[in-house]
Amino acid sequence: MEGGDKMTTPFPLNPTCHPCSLLGLLALIVAGTGSYTPEPDQQRTLPPGWASLGRVDPEEELSLTFALRQQNLERLSELVQAVSDPDSPRYGKYLTLEDVAELVRPSPLTLRTVQKWLLAAGVRNCHSVTTQDFLTCWMSVRQAELLLSGSEFHRYVGGPAKTYVVRSPHPYRLPKALAPHVDFVGGLHRFPPTSSLRQRPEPQVAGAIGLHLGVTPSVIRKRYNLTAQDVGSGTTNNSQACAQFLEQYFHDSDLAQFMRLFGGNFAHQASVARVVGQQGRGRAGIEASLDVEYLMSAGANISTWVYSNPGRHETQEPFLQWLVLLSNESALPPVHTVSYGDDEDSLSSAYMQRVNTEFMKAATRGLTLLFASGDSGAGCWSASGRHQFRPSFPASSPYVTTVGGTSFQNPFQVTNEIVDYISGGGFSNVFPRPSYQEEAVAQFLSSSPHLPPSSYFNASGRAYPDVAALSDGYWVVSNHVPIPWVSGTSASTPVFGGILSLINEHRLLSGHPPLGFLNPRLYQQHGAGLFDVNHGCHESCLDEEVQGQGFCSGPGWDPVTGWGTPNFPALLKTLINP
Ligand SMILES: *[C@@H]1O[C@H](CO)[C@@H](O)[C@H](O)[C@H]1NC(C)=O
Numbered sequence: 001m002e003g004g005d006k007m008t009t010p011f012p013l014n015p016t017c018h019p020c021s022l023l024g025l026l027a028l029i030v031a032g033t034g035s036y037t038p039e040p041d042q043q044r045t046l047p048p049g050w051a052s053l054g055r056v057d058p059e060e061e062l063s064l065t066f067a068l069r070q071q072n073l074e075r076l077s078e079l080v081q082a083v084s085d086p087d088s089p090r091y092g093k094y095l096t097l098e099d100v101a102e103l104v105r106p107s108p109l110t111l112r113t114v115q116k117w118l119l120a121a122g123v124r125n126c127h128s129v130t131t132q133d134f135l136t137c138w139m140s141v142r143q144a145e146l147l148l149s150g151s152e153f154h155r156y157v158g159g160p161a162k163t164y165v166v167r168s169p170h171p172y173r174l175p176k177a178l179a180p181h182v183d184f185v186g187g188l189h190r191f192p193p194t195s196s197l198r199q200r201p202e203p204q205v206a207g208a209i210g211l212h213l214g215v216t217p218s219v220i221r222k223r224y225n226l227t228a229q230d231v232g233s234g235t236t237n238n239s240q241a242c243a244q245f246l247e248q249y250f251h252d253s254d255l256a257q258f259m260r261l262f263g264g265n266f267a268h269q270a271s272v273a274r275v276v277g278q279q280g281r282g283r284a285g286i287e288a289s290l291d292v293e294y295l296m297s298a299g300a301n302i303s304t305w306v307y308s309n310p311g312r313h314e315t316q317e318p319f320l321q322w323l324v325l326l327s328n329e330s331a332l333p334p335v336h337t338v339s340y341g342d343d344e345d346s347l348s349s350a351y352m353q354r355v356n357t358e359f360m361k362a363a364t365r366g367l368t369l370l371f372a373s374g375d376s377g378a379g380c381w382s383a384s385g386r387h388q389f390r391p392s393f394p395a396s397s398p399y400v401t402t403v404g405g406t407s408f409q410n411p412f413q414v415t416n417e418i419v420d421y422i423s424g425g426g427f428s429n430v431f432p433r434p435s436y437q438e439e440a441v442a443q444f445l446s447s448s449p450h451l452p453p454s455s456y457f458n459a460s461g462r463a464y465p466d467v468a469a470l471s472d473g474y475w476v477v478s479n480h481v482p483i484p485w486v487s488g489t490s491a492s493t494p495v496f497g498g499i500l501s502l503i504n505e506h507r508l509l510s511g512h513p514p515l516g517f518l519n520p521r522l523y524q525q526h527g528a529g530l531f532d533v534n535h536g537c538h539e540s541c542l543d544e545e546v547q548g549q550g551f552c553s554g555p556g557w558d559p560v561t562g563w564g565t566p567n568f569p570a571l572l573k574t575l576i577n578p
């Protein structure tokens, strides 16, 4: 566990402004006549499964995260390209966190303006990060409501673990003078993201005996051609991580039981090497158990970290807190898997753009971020009176590697994979198509025989997923109970992550840097080393026009299973060289 002392460091600024407090605040509010709304397009409706418990006492403490405007974002994007494009002389020459800080750190004017504003409101308990572009501050609800005009804090309860959060049902405004300095304020609107996990009924046995009944580590290792030798050597500083956001805990005892039941034929680690954040004493969550158990079965014998509910308080946005942690720690595992996401249309563009920039920062550092593609196929929603597909974020970010899902053609045999109809995939309405996938996506759009009507998706957007793995019928041990038929891209994501960690292991042993942001190389190699899934379609809108069908997989890349599923020896061969 991480110590609690991290939060007690005082606010790093000169305190000369204290006496001017309220006057300074008023001056800032009055200056530039009035206020602006940084996130006018952020959804504020209560997500299903959450209930309001009424207004919070004004003396209660809460924390808010201020995303400060960064510098040199053009240069940052050039550097991402340079370090992740195998043809570039800078390929694999990653930046340190300190280099990134040097680049993106907010201007002195930004730091000064925001600090003055906070101090003027009496907000002193703030914590910055190495890159200085986030400030997490503690204050009373009264102070927060004064600082962010229009906000009103209420308590809500919901989610799978009956989590409490404090949020504002009303939008907030900031003084206009802050517009050039603050991207958004976190901790007001967004509820914890939803997990990409589904439980489906057991398939009907078609008289088959002696074949596998559900996906276990040995099924995964057999299908992806991992041998007993394909495990972490223990001689590198390699590691991998998964992140949990819904007060979902894992238990080491579940991991031990899982490995006793299913881990007989490969070397593995007995426990998680490091937990960052808070592991409550509550029951284990299926999502957390699944992630840990399969990351450690595919990426077997590799040191594994878990980011557990990184928010330290009910008022925080745990996903944002995870990003804040990444910017505050210089030594991180090279591979991170995340099985959570939200509908793009529920998030403000200020937020998504900034989170995307955080992913760029991670890419320059050589971190591989894998996100689940979602569990509703192409998705569906009604906008301006007509149906269209519904992309999910962060899956739709051009700076992460997004993992879709497959099923076995014969659910009881370790054979070819076909599309799992729930596999999330589609086209972003926010991020344009990145150059690395230009050719692959154009090829798909011009050759797919079953393209949905163009009004259902935005063909100019970033298309996902990039890769896939089995997502159907997993065994998980949670709270000492083996649970069958757990499904979702929540399962495929840690499996793919573990396999990339094994490749990193070989790269580190050969003296090469880790893979880093994989997409430019993956598309350049046309998915070499992956099993091309080209049978099946995923689900979408249940209407007359598309009748529940989204996109269909085909030869090469497609927005259902990306380039396909990992064939470890072949993938290793194409990714081992510098
Ligand atoms: C970042 O790390 C430093 C040093 O450990 C700590 O003082 C600070 O509070 C951390 N920042 C946040 C936002 O947690």
Ligand SMILES: *[C@@H]1O[C@H](CO)[C@@H](O)[C@H](O)[C@H]1NC(C)=O
Pocket: 231, 232, 233, 234, 235, 267, 301
């Ligand atoms: C697994 O890792 C340990 C160190 O954590 C190492 O001693 C052991 O040799 C590794 N097992 C194999 C089969 O490489």
Ligand SMILES: *[C@@H]1O[C@H](CO)[C@@H](O)[C@H](O)[C@H]1NC(C)=O
Pocket: 237, 238, 239, 331, 332, 333, 334
């Ligand atoms: C690498 O090893 C050092 C020292 O053994 C350790 O402090 C650090 O956390 C490790 N880094 C990662 C990413 O595991």
Ligand SMILES: *[C@@H]1O[C@H](CO)[C@@H](O)[C@H](O)[C@H]1NC(C)=O
Pocket: 428, 429, 430, 431, 432, 433, 458, 460, 461, 462
């Ligand atoms: C389509 O995607 C582009 C980004 O590629 C975006 O700028 C545009 O607003 C999107 N159109 C719609 C209707 O959402």
Ligand SMILES: *[C@@H]1O[C@H](CO)[C@@H](O)[C@H](O)[C@H]1NC(C)=O
Pocket: 223, 224, 225, 530, 531, 565, 566, 567
């Ligand atoms: C594993 O190897 C077998 C035999 O070469 C091959 O048929 C199968 O497709 C491979 N698995 C994947 C996922 O490519």
